[in-house]
Amino acid sequence: MIEVDQLSKEYGDVTAVDGVSFRAERGQILGFLGPNGAGKTTTMRMLTCYLPPSAGTASVDGYDVVDESMEVRRRIGYLPESPPVYMDMTVDAYLGFVARIKGVPTNQMRARIDETMEKTGVAHVRSNVIGHLSKGYRQRVGLAQALVHNPSVLILDEPTVGLDPKQIIEIREVIKSLRGEHTIVLSTHILPEVSMTCEKVVIISQGRIVGEGSPESLTAQLKESDVLHAQVLGPVEAVGEALRSIDGVLDARQEGDDSQADSWVISVTPGQDVRDAVSRAIIDGGFSLRELRSQDMSLEDIFLRLTTEETTV
């Protein structure tokens, strides 16, 4: 379990993290979503006792990251953005080293290492030198390193960055398979990753939390306008004119490139169903209506909206 309360970090005059608060329950996967430079890594470094907070508190399983740092460190597994591996070591020797400094008892070490290698799928490269492994395998070794002492909390900083699509899917599968056993915090700037793997999302931008909730509730809560998709055949300007003149329509614009010139995206005041009015307007205008459907906002839209709004404030 992780509790973060009004956590801040300042580097000189720059505020990297500004009063961040959130909770992650036992067994939950929490996605930490934000653009580059939003303060994700800094927050994670504070959670892992690498950096002290300038203000606020954070605790892992009830232990404070500043006052009970050693207890916290025993309970967390941490995968920084680039896996902290020694290139000249074999996978086996490396995991043995990490298990020892993480305090795994000597008689359980062999079993822990084998189990971890099995889970992360690196057992067959155990005697390879890490420097000779592909980026994907190094990432798995990094994940194995974070898991080897069976921590209750896993903190993964951009675990899929720099991998090819196949490797990304594999790493995600590994992370999902850990659900329930560990509390997991994973940061990413890739949206589908969050909706695919996480039960809870915290969106952070410029050091502040700008949205929080399940992927579904975020979509509902932050929907400021509904969106309709329509396929209309007819002269572009005349169709746009007709659509925009409908009561309740905020804007209408063409979607995509020329090949889809007949696709329209219509923004609508929320809570108002204007589908009838839209179809009538199109038919009355002498155009033909091919398709009309309403669309929920994707997490990506929310993300873009939230983070861009934040910068305009």
Next chain:
Amino acid sequence: MRNLWAIYTKELRSYFVSPVAYVIAGVFLFLSGYLFRNILMQFNFWCIQFSQRAQFMQGGMPNLNLNEMVVTQFFGVMDFIWLLVVPMLTMRLLAEEKKNGTMELLMTSPISTVEILLGKFFACLTLYMTIVALTLVYCGILELYGDPDWGPIWSAYLGYLLLGGTFIGVGMLASSVTENQIVAVLLAFGALLTLWLIDWSASFAGPTAAKVLQYLSIIQHLQDFQRGVIDTSDVVFYLSFIFFSLFVTTRVLESRRWRR
């Protein structure tokens, strides 16, 4: 203790799986072997010269001392080679961990900064002493053909243990302030050479300052050991130097906790 041992074995292993240990040992042994040979040839030359002239000399042969003319000479040049070599052993110790991001692993593990540093310190000292011990071969050669006094030899080796610790301490401090190994090696050279030559300026300083400067010279304290004198004040000097440099290194590593 267990953590310290884990760091120690990891460090020592990484010296021996890379070519570093072998290249350094090879270069060092080549240079010291070359010097030893020449010192020995010089001694041999004097021996022949004096024995040829012995008949013309009143009062017999001058005292040709193997310890003073070969052993002390040899140890006197060896410490300079170490001043050049030790920074290369220490440069990667912390700078590389920082650069690779593995420092983040160490610092987020339940292990103290002191354990990390001591593990690395003793690993480096072990490698250093292993190479130093190889020079015992030269002393063995002397034993085979001559009759050296072993007391001063052992005390010189004790001196080398302490001197090596001091060099490594300074080298680790240099390695802790940067991610760049070249910077680390140059800083260590600069610091060690300054400490080496510091007593030079003593000749031009006031009486009190001269004493301080002379005391700080890392090489002055070694000369007693090479003559076979184990002086407590020299031992204390080296030990306090090692302690001080390691202490400052822990502060540097932990500075990210309080630096703004």
